[in-house]
Amino acid sequence: MALVTVLLSQFCLLSGCAVGPDYRTPPPPATETYTPTPLPDQTASSPGASGVPQQFVARQDIPAQWWTLFHCEPLDALIREALANSPNVAAAQAALRQAGENLRAQMGTTLYPSVDAKANATREKFNGVTFGQPGLHRILNLYNASVNVSYNLDVFGGARRELESLRSQVDYEGFQLQAAYLALSANIVTAAAKEASLREQIEATERIATDEDAQLGVLRKQFELGGVNRTAVLSQETLVAQTRATLPPLRQSLDQTRHQLAVLAGKPPSDTGVPEFRLSMFTLPQSLPVSVPSSLVRQRPDILAADATLHQASAQVGVATANMYPQLTLSAGYGPQALTPAGLLKYADMIWSIGAGVTQPIFRGGQLSAQKRAADAAFDQANAQYRQTVLLAFQNVADTLRALEHDATGLRAQTEAWRAARDSLDLTRGQFRIGGVSYLALLDAQRQYQQTVVNLAQAQAARYADTAALFQALGGGWWNDTATSQAAQATSAPAPASAGPQ
Structure with missing residues (x-):
């Protein structure tokens, strides 16, 4: 049995075998589209800067700083400042550094032997009974210094699999960092x-x-002259109060x-350095990239993080x-031994040891097989979670x-509704002045116009928000950010070994 073990060990060392599965990323879903029906060549258009049509361009790459579009x-300045100062980003960077250091620590014990300097001093009473001389009793001091070397032979690849696991953790934290960048921007x-839309709605x-x-002032004068009744004045006062009541929530x-x-x-909420945004400050990107599904699984940080967890x-x-x-396990020790501390610095008897050990689990009460089954179940769980992450990303x-498509048609409809409500209000006001319509008709026209103004501002902002979405x-183009990629590599890459205690 010992001979078989030695031969098997030598074979594994030469071939570099490692037990367990060799990881392969699952294939992406077998689909070429995201929606059951094709997308239009371009979205609907409407007047104004917020109403320009947008084109969907397949396979177009995404710039790393996509918000500059x-x-x-x-x-741009606010996002640059946020990326530099965000606590969430700082936490993700620290988690990446921690994973990198854990990998380095494991590499130190896996790839290299452990070398320790050791010094001992003992005082003991010697009894000669052990050697057949019961009357011999001596008290002596014994000093020794040695260098001990030990190394665990990774015959079956368990340590290498542990390194593989830790490298996957580094990958996971790196993708979590990219997700933090993307979510923040x-x-x-x-x-x-949203701020720009709210300012439009408030104004x-x-x-x-x-x-x-102003219309209320006209009605009051007409009431004084007997042109309208008190009900019309009260209704207009109610309308003015209702309109002003919508301002505090906005x-x-x-x-x-x-x-x-x-x-x-x-920054704290009290900081006054945050710029004020208005819709006129934005330009709506007219060319929108649409990555193919097979590329999406290699772009989105959450999918890549789930893949790292599965790995x-x-x-x-x-x-x-x-x-x-x-x-x-292999071990060795070498060093001097003397009866006095000074003797260690002079010529002394040198002692050494060389050893090898094999530990074969025989009975652990089912512990090891249960741990293996638990690891298989954890893999199945991670696999299911990966597939769910991919499906949710596609959704x-x-x-x-679809939101971008409907935003464009919705904005066009809201623009037409706003224009019709504005013209109707102007016409109704003119007719009301000459007595052509009742006050109820004017009141209804005012309410319709007020609602269309608010809806129009919300529809305009939706196009910018959903474009960012x-x-x-699609992943935010992080793979094109050279500076970020280099920083992540510098944070997570193992450092070369250096002299001194490690």
Whole structure:
């Protein structure tokens, strides 16, 4: 049995075998499209800068700094500041460094032998009974210094699988960092577009309230002259109050959005350095990339992170499998031994030792087989979670593509509704002045116009927000960011061995 073990060990050392599965990334879903029906060549158009048509371009690459396509320098500056100061990004960077150091630590014990300097001093009473001389008793001091070397032969690849697992953890944290970059930039673009929309809604509501207040003044004069009854004046007063009542919630949402932008940038909400955003500051990107599904699984950080988790689970199956095989250890020691400390520095008797050990698990009460089954179950769980992540990513892209299509048609419809409501209000006001329509008709026209103004501002902002959502859904172009890739490699790559204690 010992001979078989030695021969098997030598064979494994020469061939570099490692038990357990060799990981392969699962294939992407067998589909070439995200939606059941084809996308239009371009979205609908409507008047204004927010209404330009957008084209879907298949296989077009995404720039790393995709937010610059909105051509808003204050937005670019805020994102640069946020990427540098965000606590979430700093936490992700620290997690990546931690994973890298854990990998280096494991590499130190796996790839290299352990070398330790050791010094001992003992005082003992010697009894000659052991040597057949019961009357011999001596007390002596014994000093020795030695260098001890030990090395675990990774015959069945358990240590290598552990390194593979830790490398996968480094990959996972690296993709989590990219996800933090992507989420932060997308959240800032979305919040900036929301702020711009809220400012449009507030300003439009204030203008409407001013017009309605002026109309109230006209009605009061007409009431004094007997042209209208008291009910018309009260109805207009109610309308003015209702319009002004919509302003506090809008201002509250604006304040909350401003606070959100400050925190996203790594600042307290009280900071006054966050720029103010308006819709006129943004340019809507007209060319939108649409990555093919087979490329999406290699782009989105969340999919790549799930893939790294699956890889780690696969490596742990190898670790659990290797633990069921023999473990081989080599050890050696060499150093002087003397009866006095000074003797260690002079000529002294040298002692040495060379040893090899084999540990073969025989009975562990089912522990090792249970650990192997648990590792298999963890792999199955990670595999299911990976497939779910891919499906949700595809849904995310499909939802965003359809949202962009419907945003464009919705904006066109809202623009037409706003134009019709504005013309209707102007016409109704003119007719009301000459007594051509009742006050109820004027009141209804004012309410319709007020609602279309708010809806129009929301529809305009939706196009910018969903455009940012598409870039986020497709992965954000992080693979084109040379600076970020180099920084991640520098953070996670193993460092060369250096002299001194490690």
